[in-house]
Amino acid sequence: MKLELKGITKRFPGVVANDHVDLEIETGEILCLLGENGAGKSTLMNILYGLYSADEGDIVIDGKVQNFAGPGDAIAAGIGMVHQHFMLVPVFTVAENVVLGVEPMRSAGILDLDEARRDVEAISNQYNLAVDPNAVIEELPVGIQQRVEIIKVLFRDAEILVFDEPTAVLTPQEVDEFFKIVDKLKQDGKGIIFITHKLKEVLEIADRIAVLRRGAVVGTADPATATESGLAEMMVGRPVDLMVHKAPSHPGEAVLSVSDLTVMNIQGRKAVDGVSFEVRRNEIVGIAGVQGNGQTELVEALTGLREVAGGTVLIQGEDHTDSNPRQIHNAGVAHVPEDRQRSGLILGFTLTENFVLDSYHAVPFSEGIKMDWKASREEANRLIEEFDVRTPSSEIPASNLSGGNQQKVIVAREFGRQVDLVIASQPTRGVDVGSIEFIHERIVSERDAGSAVLIVSTELDEVMALSDRILVMFDGRIVAEKRPEETTNAELGLYMAGAS
Ligand SMILES: Nc1ncnc2c1ncn2[C@@H]1O[C@H](COP(=O)(O)OP(=O)(O)OP(=O)(O)O)[C@@H](O)[C@H]1O
Numbered sequence: 001m002k003l004e005l006k007g008i009t010k011r012f013p014g015v016v017a018n019d020h021v022d023l024e025i026e027t028g029e030i031l032c033l034l035g036e037n038g039a040g041k042s043t044l045m046n047i048l049y050g051l052y053s054a055d056e057g058d059i060v061i062d063g064k065v066q067n068f069a070g071p072g073d074a075i076a077a078g079i080g081m082v083h084q085h086f087m088l089v090p091v092f093t094v095a096e097n098v099v100l101g102v103e104p105m106r107s108a109g110i111l112d113l114d115e116a117r118r119d120v121e122a123i124s125n126q127y128n129l130a131v132d133p134n135a136v137i138e139e140l141p142v143g144i145q146q147r148v149e150i151i152k153v154l155f156r157d158a159e160i161l162v163f164d165e166p167t168a169v170l171t172p173q174e175v176d177e178f179f180k181i182v183d184k185l186k187q188d189g190k191g192i193i194f195i196t197h198k199l200k201e202v203l204e205i206a207d208r209i210a211v212l213r214r215g216a217v218v219g220t221a222d223p224a225t226a227t228e229s230g231l232a233e234m235m236v237g238r239p240v241d242l243m244v245h246k247a248p249s250h251p252g253e254a255v256l257s258v259s260d261l262t263v264m265n266i267q268g269r270k271a272v273d274g275v276s277f278e279v280r281r282n283e284i285v286g287i288a289g290v291q292g293n294g295q296t297e298l299v300e301a302l303t304g305l306r307e308v309a310g311g312t313v314l315i316q317g318e319d320h321t322d323s324n325p326r327q328i329h330n331a332g333v334a335h336v337p338e339d340r341q342r343s344g345l346i347l348g349f350t351l352t353e354n355f356v357l358d359s360y361h362a363v364p365f366s367e368g369i370k371m372d373w374k375a376s377r378e379e380a381n382r383l384i385e386e387f388d389v390r391t392p393s394s395e396i397p398a399s400n401l402s403g404g405n406q407q408k409v410i411v412a413r414e415f416g417r418q419v420d421l422v423i424a425s426q427p428t429r430g431v432d433v434g435s436i437e438f439i440h441e442r443i444v445s446e447r448d449a450g451s452a453v454l455i456v457s458t459e460l461d462e463v464m465a466l467s468d469r470i471l472v473m474f475d476g477r478i479v480a481e482k483r484p485e486e487t488t489n490a491e492l493g494l495y496m497a498g499a500s
C-alpha cells in the first residue's frame with residue numbers, strides 16, 4: 001500500500017498548523033517525522049486518522065483520493081494510530097478497551113469478552129506485549145497502557161501504523177522491546193510513521209526522515225548520513241548544544257529530608273519501602289530507575305498527592321509528612337508532575353488560568369476574592385515569552401497547545417517563581433531538543449541559585465547529565481548511590497535491573 005499526503009493545509013485560529021505538507025510512505029518502511037514542539041506533527045497525523053479535516057490538500061491511498069469523515073473511515077482504509085496522549089477508557093479493562101468499537105458479538109448481540117481476551121492474548125504473545133487482559137486501565141502504569149494501545153491498533157488490522165511519540169513514556173528497556181516490535185511490524189509488511197524527539201532513536205530505526213518546522217516540511221534526511229546535531233539544527237533552525245554544562249556542586253544544608261518512608265500503591269502494596277535520603281541546597285539529586293519501581297509513589301507522597309504509610313518527610317526542618325499539595329506548594333516547593341494531563345494542567349482552562357493555578361488566591365493575582373486578571377495575564381505573557389511557549393495567545397485553552405508546549409507551560413509555572421525545593425518528574429518528556437537545552441539550563445540555574453533539586457527520570461542520559469548525585473530505585477528501595485563521574489550507564493542499568 002502506498003500512502004501520499006498532498007498539499008495538506010490546516011489552520012487553527014491564529015496558527016497555520018500544516019502548510020501545504022507533502023509526505024509519502026509505503027508499507028514495509030519506517031518513516032520518522034521530526035519537528036519542534038508545535039511544528040504540526042500531531043495535527044498532520046490527526047488529519048490522516050480522520051480526526052481533523054484538512055482545509056486543503058488530499059490523502060491518497062494507492063492512487064485514490066480518500067474522504068475520511070472520521071477515524072472509522074481511516075481504520076477501514078488500513079490506518080492505525082497510537083496517540084501522543086492515550087485514548088483509553090480508564091475504568092474499562094484491557095480487553096474491553098481493545099475491542100471498544102469493534103466488539104466481537106456472540107449471538108443475540110451479547111459482547112463476547114472471552115473471545116476478546118483470547119485475541120488480546122494472541123496479539124500480545126505474537127509481539128511480546130505482555131499485559132493482563134483483565135487489568136483495569138487506570139491501575140496500569142503508562143508503559144503498559146501503551147502496550148494496550150498498540151494491541152488495539154493491531155486488533156484492527158492496520159496496514160500503516162502511526163506512533164506519535166511512543167517512546168516518550170518508555171524506559172530504555174521498554175524502548176528496546178518496542179523497537180523489536182516495530183521491526184517485526186515492518187518485517188510483516190506494515191508501514192510505520194514514527195514521531196519522536198529522540199534523535200538517537202531516529203538514527204537507529206528510520207528508513208527515511210522528514211522534518212517539519214512551523215507547519216511546513218523543511219527537509220528530508222537519510223539516516224545513513226544524518227547526525228544528531230544536524231537533525232537538531234534542521235528541526236529548530238539554529239545550532240543546539242546537546243550537552244549539559246554545569247560547575248561542580250557545593251551542597252549546603254538539607255532542604256528535603258526523607259526518613260524511612262513507606263508508601264502504598266493503588267493496589268495497597270508497598271511501593272516505597274523504607275526509603276531515606278536527603279537533597280541539599282545547591283545540589284541536584286537524580287533518581288534513576290525503571291518505571292514502576294516506586295518513583296511515582298515516592299514523588300506523589302513528597303508532593304502531598306498520596307498518603308504516607310510510614311516514616312517522615314521534612315522540608316527545611318518542618319514536618320510535611322501529611323501535608324496536602326497546597327501546603328507543600330506554600331512551603332516553597334515546585335513540582336513538575338509525571339503525567340502532565342492528569343495532574344499538571346487543567347486542559348479546559350486558558351494558559352493564564354493554568355499559570356496561576358496554585359497562586360490565584362494570593363497577591364498579586366487576587367485581592368481578597370476578586371481576581372486581578374490584568375496582573376495574571378501579564379504574568380502569563382512573561383512566562384510564555386521566557387519559556388518560548390508556542391501559542392497564538394495566553395487566552396486559549398491548554399488543550400489547544402501541542403504536547404511539548406503543554407509541558408513547557410508546567411515547567412514555566414513551576415520554575416517561574418522562587419522556590420527552595422524543585423521536584424521534577426520526567427521534566428523534558430515530549431519536549432523538543434531546543435527546549436530540552438533550555439529546561440536543562442534552567443534546572444542547573446535553579447541549583448546555582450540555591451535550590452535543592454530532585455529529578456526523577458527514566459532517561460538515564462538525562463539523569464547522568466544533570467545529577468550531582470544519583471540514587472537508583474529498585475523494587476521500592478534505594479539500591480545504589482553514585483556520582484555520575486564514578487559510574488556508567490551500564491553500571492546504573494545493572495542496579496536498575498536489580499543487581500546488588
Ligand atoms: N485543537 C486545536 N485548536 C487550536 N490549535 C491547535 C489545536 N491543535 C493543535 N493546535 C495548534 O497547532 C499547532 C501544531 O500543533 P501540533 O500538536 O500538531 O504540534 P506537534 O508538532 O505535534 O508538537 P509536539 O512535539 O509538541 O507534540 C500548534 O501551534 C498548536 O497550538
Ligand SMILES: [Mg+2]
Nearest residue numbers: 042084402403
Ligand atoms: Mg504532538
